Amino acid sequence: MNSPEVRPPSLEDGGAALFAWVDEMRENHPVIEDDDDTWHVFRHADVRRIFTDHQTFSSDPGLLLPDTAEAVRGNMAAVDPPVHHRLRKLVSKAFTPKVVADLEPRIVTATDTLITEMAERDDPDLIRDLAYALPVVVIGDLIGIPPEDRTLYRGWADALLAGGGPQEDGTSLTEVMENYLSALLAQRRRTPEDDLFSALAHAEVDGEHLADHEVLNFASLLLAAGHITTTMMLGNTVLSLHEFPEAAAAVRRDPSLVPSLLEEVTRHRPPIMRLLRISTTDVELGGVTIPAKSMVTPWVLGANRDPRHHTRPAEFDPRPRKQTNLAFGGGVHFCLGAPLARLEGRVVFEQLLDRFADIRVRDGVQVGYPSPMIFGVRELPVELVPRHTIARSA
Template structure:
């Protein structure tokens, strides 16, 4: 399957782990990008668990002017993935109540209802495009309702997010190419559309508060001070975008894994208690977010390979999830793999806040697909289309035959 995925379905050439290859070195410096790459599981785990040494404030080492017409402080304000403790801890607490096990569990009937409605809309045509018909709208509707923004605007979000993700460049800290500069300029323009959209709804909440996350962000205080409009917009933007991309790719990737392993598909249909394990193995096998960035605050020694301070590190969690030192037969999809210490949702203080919700959405949707479509399979005449980014692994189109 890995050869088919990587070579026949257009997975980015940088994702060597999908081609059955182990890295020559677990930690290495890239002259091309000016960054360090970390591919090993134990090395990645160490970095993710130590925010004091490995900071999330990676923008501080990005050269000035890299992001056209953007203040780096404004880009990171309120953005959880770019903040370190204690500010990260304080901001995370503001919304953590919305993702507690009980709150998430209580969402199951709503998730099931939305999934059923979306599948009903497909009708009996005998085919569906999984991303367009289910994997994209389901998590967008759920996170939009939590935030308090119109889920009916999801086509608008999709247009913006698709443009954000439509990037096959490998980012470099070296002298930027004309292509990279244009790409970053386009990205900042699209991002501003999202920020302006959320800011408009936030402004409305200041005069007409509701029982939603956006209102809670506006009313919240950290150290006795309210969040600035920029912090609110960045925070809400992260929740909206990250809150659906992971689940969208999780659902598509899981279906792709099961389609390529029909025996596992039949086992899951016969024994639904295995569905959570299937999802976890999908997350390991095709990790949606392939990499996360960190910056060294101090010198870090990895078995004699020394990374100096103020160096950007790309932690390739997707490669770490194929580390043969941690996972037996890492290039084999084993639906009942146990233990399965994958890093698809990160680890430590930055462990994905929405992981329980993504897992629930995946479980509910997969069970309903199993119920409704006994012969669901890929369309041999319409191959899947993957995200072009080297930092992401997920289908953006997955045509399926339902009859």
Template sequence: MPPFTDGGAEILEWMKGMRDDRPVWRDEHNRYFVFRYADVQAVFSDPARFSSNIGRLMPVFGAEKLSANLPWQDPPDHRRLRQLVSQAFTPKTVAGMRPRIGEVVGQLLADAPGDEFDFVEQLAYPLPVIVIAELLGISPGDRAFFRRCADRLLGIGAEKGESEQKVVEAIAEATKELDEYLLAEVRQRRAKGSTDDVLGALAAAELNGERLTDLQVATFAALLLNTGHITTTLLLGNTLLCLDDNPDAEARIRADRSLVPAALEEVVRRRPPFPRACRIATTDVEIAGEVIPADAFVMPSILSANHDERQFEKPEQFDIQRDPNRHFGFGHGIHFCLGAPLARLETEIALNRLMTEFTDLRISADPVFHPSEFYGVKEMTVSVRRA
């Protein structure tokens, strides 16, 4: 499979050929990649045959930690866990962060050095970690620690052709220090009976007399911090990439800011931060004429599905008013991303503020892209003209 280091041009062309000729493809690690929209949707919609519980084949995590990893749960455990964590991470909580997100964006842009800077370093990377850390109630002084943890996670999968086993083992090692930190924070909340932040609210959440254990709370908090941080960082960078490639769309958005939400949905379709998902076949199952054996890894390609001509008219065209736009950029079905509203809110506020602060914003050097696992930029120099 081609890498993402060229920004995706080669892999998108390769995926188009796979959709046409080999809609299900087995790689050297015996993982089965699924490329067409309808087939990806079928995998996402059938947890009985395509399990999310990949931890059962890779017991590098303990049972208690696995039980709190929301993306790796199947029904009915998934529903119970999602109901518990949803009590703390509510739409009201997210919406209440709007003024603070605006303040953080404003301060980060005010601190930007001169008329040229690394957009990832200056805004896309620090914004989500500050917001999520504040939601969790984590000390601002520990942001550098969180950055180190996220850096480790962002480096996973950089080696071409790494097996799923190796990737999961790397995740376990990369998150160990963060888990220990958050576990201590949870115990502190329990001792004080504090519910003033999301971490405390998670510790107090209750369903039918059942609460999450300390380790389960810490595990979900780590998931929120890591995946929420990475998603928004990549989404912000991908937004600038799409607008830089499509100046007419940028001009329309500048003239009519009501187009921002729909434009961001098109960014998520065009450049989804997480290009694929992972499931395990629970039985022998046939997709597009290919028999996938039980216990095989199944990799639904979100990136390919979002570019499938069978679903989207002119999929390579960046259409900020595409309707309908039923992309898989935030997942699908029971595993639709719980943090999607926060990622959307942060990116919407940031884009509006960027257009207010800068009358011109251009990518001024070739971006450096993540090689695999994540679809987006590591470094991106921009030149700006302030309003």
């Protein structure tokens, strides 16, 4: 068979063309090189192998682009073991399941406030008013940013997404963030409080602590890794409930399905639909040899729709599935924030389903995000049909 041009379709049509393309590639060209010398990998078993074999598939962009070495120093997503192991162990000491679980009351309150404000608007937009706003508040709270500085933090999130260019006064965004967070960290080193920054400042494994720059890089990583991903998951869930009314009815009848609904949404529309690795040696995958020092892009979207792993992969089913999906990655870099994302999703959809009899997506939704890695919508204008009109207005 001739090799096709490797050009993923855009998400403009809501994803149908991309789904069809990914399915076609997975079945007929499971490992294929594009014109830019990047290797695309589509099958579940191969994508899983890439995630779990970090010796052969490195996360360190410095292997191909030496200039990035300084920028990624201390960023655990962009380093390999053993450096990764040390960072992850230290950070996990502070970012514990209890720290995440303890955030629930604050997430409930923040969600309630945002939904109330959204419902009062003439032009509610699920992304702008809730899905984009909530993760910033949550990450800010988690780190320990004082509530009065929330707008500042949100400003950084906006600027980071817009490309992180210089601020109005000419200083770089990184400098501004670093200055602010350094001052906060110094304060927490002196007087610990009940927040992640204090825990990170004092985390210790085998007598080792995190250096200041490592704590600061981790704070930036949380914002980069935990914001838009969660935004996309929340938006994709509303889109899925709209597109699959039977699934929506099942979850409304039995709200205990919310957690499995969220897993299914991330399987079906994974917010990070593909990742990047660099091969460290020549490696055989799917019957072809990928040369050493190649850029490799494992397609989570392809793996999550692979019939070799999932039963009925093209169907959307909110009931628990037996097979796990790869939306949160795998191996040593498995998403550190997955429990937090799941908690935010559960709180949001418990409240949305309780407060609205229907959430109708308005026409003209712009599907797509300005990154070829992200699956989701930038805007989501909705019509909210309240459930408790009488009770609430009484």
